Amino acid sequence: MIYEKHYVWSILLRLYHWAMAGSIVALSVTGFYIFNPWTLTNLEGTGLFPMMTMRNIHMLAAYLFTGAIVARLFLFIFGNKQERVWDVLPITPRNIKNLIDTLGAYMYLTDHHDEDRLGHNVLAGMTYVTTIFVGFIQIIAGFYLWLPESSFWQKLGNIIFGTQQFGRYIHHLLMWYFLLFALIHIYLVIWNDLKNPDGLVSSIFTGNKFRHREVK
Amino acid sequence: MTDTPERTIPDPQLNRRSFLKGCTAVAAALGISEAMIPKLVEAATSAQRPPVIWLHFQECTGCTESLLRASHPDIARLILDVISLDYHETIMVPSGHQAEKSLHDTLDKYAGKFLLVVEGAIPTKDKGIYCKIAGRTAMDILAEVAPKAAAIIAMGSCAAYGGIQAASPNPTGAVGVQDLVSGTPVVNIPGCPPNPVSFMGTVLHYLTFKRLPVLDNLGRPLFAYGRRIHDHCERRAHFDEGRFAEEFGDYGHRNGYCLYKVGCKGPGTFSNCPSARFNDVDVWPVSVGHGCVGCTEPDFWDTMTPFYERLPNVNIPGIAGITNIDKAGKTILGVAAAAVGIHAAIGIGKSMVTGCGCKDKK
Ligand code: HEM
Ligand code: HEM
Ligand code: SF4
Numbered sequence: 359m360i361y362e363k364h365y366v367w368s369i370l371l372r373l374y375h376w377a378m379a380g381s382i383v384a385l386s387v388t389g390f391y392i393f394n395p396w397t398l399t400n401l402e403g404t405g406l407f408p409m410m411t412m413r414n415i416h417m418l419a420a421y422l423f424t425g426a427i428v429a430r431l432f433l434f435i436f437g438n439k440q441e442r443v444w445d446v447l448p449i450t451p452r453n454i455k456n457l458i459d460t461l462g463a464y465m466y467l468t469d470h471h472d473e474d475r476l477g478h479n480v481l482a483g484m485t486y487v488t489t490i491f492v493g494f495i496q497i498i499a500g501f502y503l504w505l506p507e508s509s510f511w512q513k514l515g516n517i518i519f520g521t522q523q524f525g526r527y528i529h530h531l532l533m534w535y536f537l538l539f540a541l542i543h544i545y546l547v548i549w550n551d552l553k554n555p556d557g558l559v560s561s562i563f564t565g566n567k568f569r570h571r572e573v574k
Numbered sequence: 575m576t577d578t579p580e581r582t583i584p585d586p587q588l589n590r591r592s593f594l595k596g597c598t599a600v601a602a603a604l605g606i607s608e609a610m611i612p613k614l615v616e617a618a619t620s621a622q623r624p625p626v627i628w629l630h631f632q633e634c635t636g637c638t639e640s641l642l643r644a645s646h647p648d649i650a651r652l653i654l655d656v657i658s659l660d661y662h663e664t665i666m667v668p669s670g671h672q673a674e675k676s677l678h679d680t681l682d683k684y685a686g687k688f689l690l691v692v693e694g695a696i697p698t699k700d701k702g703i704y705c706k707i708a709g710r711t712a713m714d715i716l717a718e719v720a721p722k723a724a725a726i727i728a729m730g731s732c733a734a735y736g737g738i739q740a741a742s743p744n745p746t747g748a749v750g751v752q753d754l755v756s757g758t759p760v761v762n763i764p765g766c767p768p769n770p771v772s773f774m775g776t777v778l779h780y781l782t783f784k785r786l787p788v789l790d791n792l793g794r795p796l797f798a799y800g801r802r803i804h805d806h807c808e809r810r811a812h813f814d815e816g817r818f819a820e821e822f823g824d825y826g827h828r829n830g831y832c833l834y835k836v837g838c839k840g841p842g843t844f845s846n847c848p849s850a851r852f853n854d855v856d857v858w859p860v861s862v863g864h865g866c867v868g869c870t871e872p873d874f875w876d877t878m879t880p881f882y883e884r885l886p887n888v889n890i891p892g893i894a895g896i897t898n899i900d901k902a903g904k905t906i907l908g909v910a911a912a913a914v915g916i917h918a919a920i921g922i923g924k925s926m927v928t929g930c931g932c933k934d935k936k
């Protein structure tokens with residue numbers, strides 16, 4: 359048995375991944391605070407600005423998040439083979455077969471693992487594309503809330519959400535999408551790492567995956 | 575304020591001082607220079623100023639009431655003096671056939687010149703039979719009058735966006751004027767009721783400059799609806815510093831803290847309430863301890879309710895009892911966590927029965 363090391367994830371993709379993962383944690387915590395400020399709410403004369411601080415952290419993280427999403431959109435088209443969007447969508451016979459195999463494996467029906475596939479499996483890839491899209495909507499809602507009187511964001515926001523209040527509602531609901539995604543994502547990444555020898559979890563730190571081959 | 579007869583019965587003669595005060599108040603709301611006030615006065619008293627037809631559809635007359643209440647007498651008298659109201663069901667003298675005649679006379683004589691004010695939503699379901707005046711549907715009347723008007727002012731949230739009548743499930747198919755009229759410019763003056771100053775500002779702007787004020791994306795004049803309440807609220811410092819009323823009547827509420835946590839919708843609402851204020855006694859809802867309910871925004875009845883919560887509820891079909899947005903989120907997350915647990919347990923169970931499913935067991 360030999361293990362071949364393959365460079366799969368570029369540095370930009372890994373940076374984007376951790377920028378996104380980190381900013382989502384910060385955005386969710388500060389977002390919860392903005393929704394329901396839980397600090398002691400009758401302190402006077404302390405010179406603390408908890409709501410303002412939380413909103414500023416939210417915005418700082420929001421710019422990081424926006425940068426990450428923009429980087430990912432760039433990589434969808436100009437990234438390496440594994441990173442491009444058509445490598446993970448069920449649009450080729452190879453990808454459709456992979457989708458079916460993956461569903462089977464997740465339902466414990468088969469043990470099949472695509473040995474010649476270095477990138478995401480197609481089910482994961484579709485979820486990631488959806489997540490990037492949801493992130494894009496979240497950014498539009500966020501800037502609409504942040505710059506309510508800017509004519510550009512106001513126009514765009516009014517077309518997509520109708521009113522500020524509805525934009526805020528969607529923004530809040532989508533937070534739950536990200537939390538749901540994070541839960542399932544982390545579970546499945548670990549699950550796959552246990553099942554297969556390609557070193558999935560470390561790949562998002564080092565960029566390398568492993569392929570194993572029988573030597574006869 | 576005690577209601578003595580002297581106080582509530584307005585002086586039928588509009589005196590010049592009161593008239594000028596009214597014009598000045600409107601000029602301030604419009605944000606135009608003091609030097610323009612004489613022009614405003616001239617336009618408002620010109621003999622050639624256009625007549626106004628005021629149509630009432632599905633409404634509560636609250637907008638008319640709030641305009642004409644004597645608690646802001648300068649503005650109320652200004653309205654009665656500036657606008658020669660040729661057809662206004664609440665205040666005109668003729669009734670029945672005479673009233674209809676008055677309407678048609680104005681339509682014929684001033685076609686293309688008069689201002690049309692609409693108050694109330696227009697029901698469209700079942701050919702509009704849910705609102706009829708003199709035997710004709712609101713849709714019919716609007717379709718006849720609107721194309722002949724020089725401009726239309728949709729007065730109140732109902733005429734602008736449908737208001738409470740259009741609240742889900744909107745049983746009568748109520749819509750605002752802008753959804754039915756094309757070709758004639760429409761200005762929305764939403765609010766439930768709107769501030770009379772915003773209405774008068776629009777009318778005087780039109781009379782003085784012969785054109786309508788600049789509008790935002792939702793058809794509202796920017797001079798009155800260009801700024802967000804939350805950014806001009808006197809309680810904003812409490813918001814930034816994290817001081818909130820937790821419930822009505824508590825320590826924070828009594829000390830004038832921000833009303834965000836008791837459902838204030840100021841962060842999502844555009845209006846001049848914090849600066850124009852109401853009723854000549856310089857108050858507005860937030861200043862007297864009640865959160866903004868967002869009445870100037872489209873669909874406020876659906877998106878701003880519950881009024882004392884931050885965000886609308888979520889109704890997931892099939893799951894009863896979940897309403898609060900975060901309860902819904904936590905339930906979904908809980909179900910997902912349980913699914914993850916079951917999935918992992920099946921995997922462990924299977925590998926105990928069939929051996930490790932991993933690829934490199936050798
Ligand atoms: C995954 C990403 C994000 C999550 C989970 C998130 C979460 C939240 C939550 C829960 C709220 C509170 C909503 C409420 O109850 O009123 C909020 C508010 C807000 N978010 Fe985000 N957010 C995200 C991204 C962004 C981005 C990219 C922006 C970009 C500008 C942004 C800007 C804002 C603003 C301006 C507010 C309103 C603050 C206020 O009302 O004072 N958010 N966010
Ligand atoms: C401890 C936490 C995490 C670990 C160990 C981890 C690990 C990984 C790994 C190994 C991959 C590659 C998976 C594959 O090839 O299918 C990946 C991809 C991804 N992860 Fe995470 N992740 C973590 C947290 C998060 C969080 C919190 C988010 C966002 C909510 C996130 C979003 C993504 C996305 C969007 C991708 C796809 C990358 C792409 O666009 O190509 N991850 N992650
Ligand atoms: S906007 Fe409000 S006050 Fe005006 S007619 Fe409609 S319900 Fe009445």
Ligand code: SF4
Nearest residue numbers: 807810832833838840
């Ligand atoms: S009371 Fe309402 S409008 Fe005023 S600062 Fe608080 S949330 Fe904003």
